[in-house]
Amino acid sequence: MFYQFYELGHAAMFPWRTAADAMRMTYANPLNPMSRTTFGRAMAASFELFERTTRRYGKPEFGIDEISINAQKVSVHEKIVWERPFCSLIHFERSMPANYRGKNPKILVVAPMSGHYATLLRGTVETLLPYADVYITDWTDARMVPLSDGFFDLDDFIDYIISMLHFMGADTHVMAVCQPSVPVLAAVAQMEKHNDGQVPRSMTLMGGPIDTRKNPTAVNELAENRPIEWFRDNVIMRVPWPQPGFMREVYPGFLQLSGFMSMNLDKHMIAQKDFFQHLVVNDGDSAEKHREFYDEYLAVMDLTAEFYLQTVERVFIQHALPKGEFMHRDELIDPSAIKRVALLTVEGENDDISGVGQTKAAHDICPNIPDDKRMHYMQPKVGHYGVFNGSRFRSEIAPRILDFMRTHNEAPKKPAPAAKPAAKRPTRSRKTAKSA
Structure with a gap:
């Protein structure tokens, strides 16, 4: 009530x-x-x-109408190119100058599904657009999705990411900001495990809770000190009438906002x-x-109860991914299967949401990525928000991300299938040979 x-x-x-x-x-x-x-x-x-x-506060607009490329004004248009009940994929189409000959990396920016809208990354998109072809996940407010459209949990999140990567093609670089670092890494691991030809060329994880046992923050400690039943009993509510998602179980955005503000x-x-x-x-x-x-x-959205509870339990309580126990639809996620995808991790020195070392842990659980295809960067003097927005992101973090993507913009080699053993020629025994 x-x-x-x-x-x-x-x-x-x-x-x-x-x-x-x-x-x-x-x-x-x-x-x-x-x-x-x-x-x-x-x-x-x-x-x-x-x-x-x-x-x-209603859902804000991105409001990116034009950018500057090579000192020329270029118009930008938003276009939904992929859509499911709980997410739309927005492409920021640029009217490139006629004399432009550069080849920009194609980036899938996976926005956090953690209470705020994807427009929280407006500055991120605006910084990348002059140098990259940018797509972003626009997650839907759960209270706006009718119950007839089904449920959405952490497994569905991973499926959505894989589907988007298939849609965008093998020349894509995926960049996860905060919470989606875990499902994005899981999605890439699944694609590599099944020898998927559409794996991205690089994976950038920024301020994500890969292993929350390292330098736990107040958010991590809250999750660890309470059983999952506490969260179900205290923060899960049903959407009231007359919203389209009437009776859907959600974690209301206003509750999450009050928690963040109280910190x-x-x-x-x-x-x-x-x-x-x-x-x-x-x-x-x-x-x-x-x-x-x-x-x-202050513009917030509701999360589906099943997605929120699974994330709290598997990421923050069980630490399933770094322990090698993370499951996706009854199949074990194996990060060691990642070999072709380059990995960049980015952290903020003063991050009070994802502590220092939590994102870098991705390198430990992905041991088979070659050394020349991995990199870690910690930005001094920035908090969680500064990892993906603000002056230091524009001047120090974004250039490193773009340089990393350009360095690994070549198509990864698909591992050759194991050669079949040659058929053995039949041999005759000595006795047979003598009798012959």
Whole structure:
């Protein structure tokens, strides 16, 4: 019933939000003399802060309309090229300059399915686009998927990744950000195990929980200190009416968001106070940066209960992948089967979600990748978000990723099938030979 009460409270606040927004516009209107006074700006700031704190943030847009390539403006168009009930694959089509002769790597960016929308990686995509042909997974809010479309668990996630790689072809580089590092590695291992000709040319894992036993964070300890039944009893709820996914069991996005915010509550409180002060002193640039960040950060989606519970149990409690016990549809995942796919791991020195060493552990469980096809990089002075976004990502991490992909952009050699033993010629015994 908690989800229903949340929806009821949100609906009950609607008249107050509307009134607050109207009052904000009144005090901020240039025709109102009070808008030029400290009191008027403080009132407008108070009403805006109230409205933003109580609103529901919808799914943001990527909003990447153009990029610059070789000092030329190039238009970008989003196109859905692959679709399933729980995910769409978006291709950012670029209108390349007529004189452009470069060969860009084709990248499948696997966004985290962990409460936020794929648009959280807008900066990641925007940084890669001038140098790569980019596709990204756009996961669907589980409360928007009717029960008639079935369920979605960790096995389905792996199947989706394999299906996308088949769709995109063997010249693809896959890049997993945070949570999907585990299912992406599992998908590649399965493809290698079955000698699949569509394996990607490289695999980049960024800030992912490959082995959460290494430098466990508060998130890891929370999972380890409670049985899986605790999570089912306390965080799994049914989608309320009138949402399309009515009665589907989910882990609500607002619960996950509250957990993340509670980890750094003091920083978020200071950010709100600073936002208020920026509005009062009419610092429009700083206020707009605050709006842009929190419009993205506070937009959350629900996860299916089966996917969330399997991820918690198998990744954070059982540590199944590094122990060699990870199963995919009753078949054991064998990371040692990966031989043709180059591996790059990236970590942040101050990551408080995936501790240092957790992603690098992928190199330990994939021992058969040649040394010249593997690389690890730890970015100093960045946290979890800085691994895939921000100034250091643009200047230091992204160039390394792109260089690694260009280095391994040649098609991996498919292992030759084992030669059949030559048929033995029949031999005659000595006795037979003498009698002959």
